[in-house]
Amino acid sequence: MSATFKAASFKAVRTDRELECPDIDAGLVARGVELVTLPEGIGEDALIAALHDADLLLMCYTPITARVIEAAPKLKGIVKYGVGIDAIDIAAAIARGIPVVNVPEYAEETVAEGAFALMIALAKKLLPIGREMDAKGWAWPTPQWLGLDLAGRTLGLVGTGRIGRSMARMAGGFRMRVIGYDPNVSRDAMRAGGQAGDIEKVDDLHVLLQQCDIVSIHAVLNAETLDLIGARELAAMKRTAVLINVSRGAIVNEAALVAALREQRIAGAALDVFAQEPLHVDHPLAALYEMDNVILFPHLTFYTQEAMARLTEDTLARCREILEGRPVLIKSHDPRLRAQRQGVVFGE
Numbered sequence: 001m002s003a004t005f006k007a008a009s010f011k012a013v014r015t016d017r018e019l020e021c022p023d024i025d026a027g028l029v030a031r032g033v034e035l036v037t038l039p040e041g042i043g044e045d046a047l048i049a050a051l052h053d054a055d056l057l058l059m060c061y062t063p064i065t066a067r068v069i070e071a072a073p074k075l076k077g078i079v080k081y082g083v084g085i086d087a088i089d090i091a092a093a094i095a096r097g098i099p100v101v102n103v104p105e106y107a108e109e110t111v112a113e114g115a116f117a118l119m120i121a122l123a124k125k126l127l128p129i130g131r132e133m134d135a136k137g138w139a140w141p142t143p144q145w146l147g148l149d150l151a152g153r154t155l156g157l158v159g160t161g162r163i164g165r166s167m168a169r170m171a172g173g174f175r176m177r178v179i180g181y182d183p184n185v186s187r188d189a190m191r192a193g194g195q196a197g198d199i200e201k202v203d204d205l206h207v208l209l210q211q212c213d214i215v216s217i218h219a220v221l222n223a224e225t226l227d228l229i230g231a232r233e234l235a236a237m238k239r240t241a242v243l244i245n246v247s248r249g250a251i252v253n254e255a256a257l258v259a260a261l262r263e264q265r266i267a268g269a270a271l272d273v274f275a276q277e278p279l280h281v282d283h284p285l286a287a288l289y290e291m292d293n294v295i296l297f298p299h300l301t302f303y304t305q306e307a308m309a310r311l312t313e314d315t316l317a318r319c320r321e322i323l324e325g326r327p328v329l330i331k332s333h334d335p336r337l338r339a340q341r342q343g344v345v346f347g348e
Contacts, residue, residue: 009034010055010323011074014081015047015062016040021081023312024058028319040278044068051075056322058315059087061277066092077101077322077343081315082302083332084248086221090336099343101318104332105162106310107302112166114301115216115246118270119155121295122214122242123148128292148213151175156212158228159219159247160185160199167216168199181208182219209236214244220334221248231256234266242268242293246301249274258287261294268293272301 010033014025017037028035036050044065051057051072057064058079066089069075078093080102093100121127124147132139139145155171157164160180168178180190180199187201202208205228209215215237219225229243230253237243243266245252254275260266274285277299281289288294314331321328327345330337338346 011036011053012056012058012319013038013050013054014058015042016060019060021312024081024315027312027316033323038062048072056319058319061087064088069093069096069098077328079315079318079322081311083107084221085334085336086248094340097342099322099328099340100337101328101330101344102332102337103311103314103318106314107307108162109166110304110307111163111246111301112170114272115167115244116170118244118246118272118295118297119214119216120150122268122270122293123150125292127295153177153213154179154211156181156208156215157199158205158208158215158217160190161218164218165199167218179208179211181205205233206236209233210238212237213241215241216244217247217251219247219251221250225251227251227253229253231259234260237266239265240267242266242270244270246272249277254285258285261288261291270295270297272297273299
């Protein structure tokens with residue numbers, strides 16, 4: 001840490017304080033940064049008021065609109081303490097020369113482990129059997145509790161980036177066949193991605209969906225992937241197949257998913273992400289709470305001790321670069337971040 005940063009007087013605003021990051025907060029405060037934390041769901045006007053004299057913005061879920069960016073005259077950088085950047089108006093930040101950076105590598109294995117845990121829980125009916133045990137003290141081997149083996153099943157990955165490839169390696173250890181749909185990854189790169197079990201590239205999403213026993217989504221949210229899995233895609237899946245989403249909720253058309261589950265056109269789903277978060281009991285997806293073949297998880301597959309330590313380290317490193325006036329290291333290969341030309345440097 002440079003002496004300049006220690007001695008300087010900076011203000012940082014961190015949104016979404018419900019996601020507790022005590023080491024990030026302490027790391028900033030220890031270096032003389034005035035830190036303001038704001039709650040989830042804060043309005044645009046209140047966010048603008050907090051940012052009027054801020055040098056640094058750390059965000060996770062709160063939308064950072066063009067109006068917010070334009071109303072922050074001192075802002076030197078925006079740090080997403082996480083991966084997804086769809087809530088930030090990056091074009092507006094670029095127009096003002098304000099670097100935007102995320103932390104793309106801290107939870108690759110972690111989120112893949114979470115997706116794999118959800119897959120096992122669905123296959124083995126862990127939640128409904130657990131509820132039966134809580135209610136009655138035992139569950140006899142009747143057809144309603146009959147689970148599935150993963151060995152020999154086909155796992156389809158929608159998106160084969162870092163997390164998808166980690167998922168493929170785990171599936172290989174369970175002797176699963178792994179196929180993948182990702183227009184941005186070549187056949188050769190996908191074949192090399194699985195290591196323990198190669199990913200077979202499928203060029204047509206509907207062809208992939210028709211073959212899978214489990215469909216697991218690992219794509220970024222952008223204009224091309226919004227509602228990528230809708231009624232037509234769900235209809236292409238086997239009735240015995242299940243859907244897992246640990247990526248972004250809006251990649252799946254949630255109304256179509258509720259209908260498919262109600263009508264038993266697919267066998268189940270496990271969701272860690274939702275188009276609108278947090279989820280409440282009166283949410284449009286509330287009908288899924290009572291379904292034994294559905295797992296709803298509160299966007300926490302990333303949340304482990306190790307992942308949070310990595311997130312803290314990388315987040316503070318990016319904050320230092322911004323506040324010291326150095327180029328900000330962009331590790332992500334997302335083209336929206338790679339379009340930046342001012343105040344950034346790109347990693348491999």
